Amino acid sequence: xxxxxASIRTVSVVGCHAEGEIGDVIVDGMPIPDGASVYERxxxxxxxxxxxxxxxxxxxxxxxxxxxxxxxxxxxPRCAAGAIIMEPTEYVPSSGSNLxxxxxxxxxxxxxxxxxxxxxxxxxxxxxxVEIEARCEGGHCRSVEIANVPSFVDRLDAPLEVAGIxxxxxxxxxxxxxxxxxxxxxxxxxxxPHEARDLAVLGxxxxxxxxxxxxxxxxxxxxxHGVSIVQLNEPFRGVGAVTRNTCIVAPGRSxxxxxxxxxxxxxxxxxxxxxxxxxxxxTHASLIGSRFEGRILGETTVGGRRAIRPSIRGRAxxxxxxxxxxxxxxxxxxxxxxxxxxxxGGDATQDGGAV
Numbered sequence: 001x002x003x004x005x006a007s008i009r010t011v012s013v014v015g016c017h018a019e020g021e022i023g024d025v026i027v028d029g030m031p032i033p034d035g036a037s038v039y040e041r042x043x044x045x046x047x048x049x050x051x052x053x054x055x056x057x058x059x060x061x062x063x064x065x066x067x068x069x070x071x072x073x074x075x076x077p078r079c080a081a082g083a084i085i086m087e088p089t090e091y092v093p094s095s096g097s098n099l100x101x102x103x104x105x106x107x108x109x110x111x112x113x114x115x116x117x118x119x120x121x122x123x124x125x126x127x128x129x130v131e132i133e134a135r136c137e138g139g140h141c142r143s144v145e146i147a148n149v150p151s152f153v154d155r156l157d158a159p160l161e162v163a164g165i166x167x168x169x170x171x172x173x174x175x176x177x178x179x180x181x182x183x184x185x186x187x188x189x190x191x192x193p194h195e196a197r198d199l200a201v202l203g204x205x206x207x208x209x210x211x212x213x214x215x216x217x218x219x220x221x222x223x224x225h226g227v228s229i230v231q232l233n234e235p236f237r238g239v240g241a242v243t244r245n246t247c248i249v250a251p252g253r254s255x256x257x258x259x260x261x262x263x264x265x266x267x268x269x270x271x272x273x274x275x276x277x278x279x280x281x282x283t284h285a286s287l288i289g290s291r292f293e294g295r296i297l298g299e300t301t302v303g304g305r306r307a308i309r310p311s312i313r314g315r316a317x318x319x320x321x322x323x324x325x326x327x328x329x330x331x332x333x334x335x336x337x338x339x340x341x342x343x344x345g346g347d348a349t350q351d352g353g354a355v
Contacts, residue, residue, distance in 0.1 A: 064342050146312050202248075
């Protein structure tokens with residue numbers, strides 16, 4: 001057995017998942033970059049230390065189904081913590097499932113003092129400040145509601161040419177990252193678990209086409225640009241009913257949760273169409289049946305665009321406590337990937353590239 005002291009890298013991670021989606025939290029062992037904001041810290045980490053992300057997310061230590069979150073100091077004095085959110089192909093501005101994991105880990109490891117029955121605090125992510133309301137009981141975090149960053153529509157019913165499929169009507173909206181939203185039922189899908197592979201292939205086709213054909217830029221931060229994820233959904237069933245969806249995370253696999261930022265993006269679209277009003281909500285269900293409860297808290301503007309202030313609520317559970325090490329003789333210090341298990345796209349970045 002390799003001695004811990006023989007390693008040249010040791011990283012401590014708290015394992016966690018939110019409604020099925022893995023969002024592990026790094027608590028020690030990684031470099032903490034400088035920056036005037038968490039967004040700047042994220043950009044510095046991405047540019048200088050991406051091998052650390054790959055170390056944990058790629059094989060042999062990780063998988064395409066894993067996200068990792070690095071705790072960093074916040075720049076906003078209102079916040080208890082900051083977090084850099086790392087996914088299989090990118091660093092994202094915000095993420096509902098990851099924030100549920102981060103909040104749960106902060107509370108259950110004592111990094112944020114737990115108050116029962118409700119603990120309120122804020123976290124700074126690259127996309128801005130999000131407010132947390134955690135329901136706590138018996139020393140455990142039972143659920144997390146996130147007042148997310150403002151969400152808005154970029155375009156509705158935009159024609160998108162997808163090779164082998166034809167022209168699709170696509171909505172594009174921001175919910176913490178940019179989404180292309182497609183009614184999968186119009187293509188013959190019912191959003192059942194047995195369709196997962198075919199939906200992943202479809203989602204990757206749509207994502208690549210959308211990144212090529214749509215110029216999408218956040219009006220207040222040009223560093224946030226391009227469609228990141230494709231949401232395949234069924235028509236909205238109405239307030240109080242459960243609407244099915246799946247979000248295809250690059251490089252091509254279904255989010256196991258109903259996707260928090262995807263739920264926010266969908267609520268922005270429904271609000272723009274007059275189907276969802278302030279105070280009303282959307283219940284999304286994933287392919288595995290897990291649910292997020294979304295709600296429109298109010299209206300606002302982002303760079304002159306109409307926007308909503310959304311919230312999402314769900315649950316997260318700690319799965320374990322891990323210490324990852326790198327032996328000096330390990331030939332894969334930044335991991336590796338093979339297309340047989342790495343989604344359907346086989347890439348480690350949004351625009352292609354396996355290494």
